[in-house]
Amino acid sequence: MQRDAITPFQGFGIGLRPPHYDAFLAAPQPVDFVEVISENFMVDGGRPLDVLARVRGQYPVALHGVSLNIGAVDGIDVGYVRRLRQLVDRVDPLWVSDHLCWTGVDGFNSHDLLPLPYSEEALAVVCTNIDRVQDILGRALLLENPSTYIAFPGMAMTEAAFLSAMCQATGCHLLLDVNNIYVSAINHGFDTAQWFVDLPWERVRQVHLAGHSQGEHMLIDTHDAPVPAAVWDLYARACEYMGDVATMIERDDHIPPLPELLAEVAAARTIAGGTACHRSTRAA
């Protein structure tokens, strides 16, 4: 099946959410792209599609989904993916992403990003599903590393090794959520240094930066706080590995005034720029 390659793109942006629609439609904002939640625009008509068309007229747009259910043992929901394809055709996005997770089985849909065991069986299921989705969309997918609260014991692979095998088998790319690495590493006590060594960095096309909160027993990926220092530090280390990759600030709850998010975008630019200088100095 013919699949369109992902056009190279670097830049800095935000996840565009309803509280900031008016600001983006009223005046140019200092971002290079925006990301939107696909399902919010997989609708028949009305204001959502009107807003998206007007935003798309001014900015490159990435589509980020939450309902693909790529780890489903039942296989993909073809109706959902065809509807996603309609949105893709309408928007011509930079790329289409979703999460390495499953969301339901036997018709049940939890609407949550549930953890997969990193087993050979799960890898086979995920790769089969990715192949089908990429065939229907006619393009390669980006899959995001999840934040998890359960680590199934005795798994065949680490998360990074699973991601690497998945990319190799399907040709998909990665959306690297730096906060998710941090949250999962703290929750499960793994070493981010080894995670970094195992990751196929050449497959990373986008980065998410977000905040989290402290739950009763573990960190929770709540996307309701500024990017914390530990995640900025991890991002700086990731920049050393991956070079220039499109990066965005993701906030889904307690959404602050736009200038606060734009300040975080500027901070990401500074860190990535500094790392690029460092890389070029080392190369020279």
Add this chain to the structure above:
Amino acid sequence: MPPKHPRGMNLRDMQRSFSAHLQGADPLPAGATPEGMAVYTHAYRSQLKQCLRETFEKTRLWIGDAAFDEAADVYIRLHPPHAWTLDAYGDGFTAHLDHAWPRDPDVGELAWLDWTLRRAFAGPDQAPVAMAALVNIDWDQAVLTFAPTLRWRHVQSNVAAIWRAMDEDRIPSTSPTETTPPALRVWRHGLSTRFASMPVEEATCLDLATMGASFGEICIDLARRTGEEAATTVAGAMLGDWLRNGMVVAVA
């Protein structure tokens, strides 16, 4: 034979066990810790409840947070979601409230209004017919096509007034007046969702129109119910109202 996970559980078994636990079953999935599963269970329930709170915003204001959350908790337990979109999750909540509050029709009717406005918000686009295009129309034979977002129902409460009062931060009247219209319609004009009360005669006209009756046939039926003279006045005003408010998308 599919490869097994630790403790002999394959991926399908794990996903079924996990899903069952989210929906209230006791056993933990193999390998899962209580602390970890608690995070997922909390996220599952709180997201569904938040979805209902946002979709049925005025209903929640009307009956209060405690009563609303109690109804939502029961609904979530009885109605695990199946659609790919959370937008569909509240589909049965109006009926659930009707059942839970049988002596308070205002509750279910407010929920219907919340739900129908939400559906109209992102419903299909179809441009209203332009007034300027309505020349040389044989109105006796004309068949009207309505906006695809248009819905209507009979009501027992002053639900439209209650909704508007809450939207304007006013204290709503709790009892219907003698002039409270017994029907309510919802639609979208351009990008703007709208609702309006209407007399029962108009609801009957909409019933006929959407079954394919011509405007002439609608007028004849109206005359049978209201008398010739009143029917002429009512039909003209009703048609003008439908056209001005973007409810009609085609006249053929």
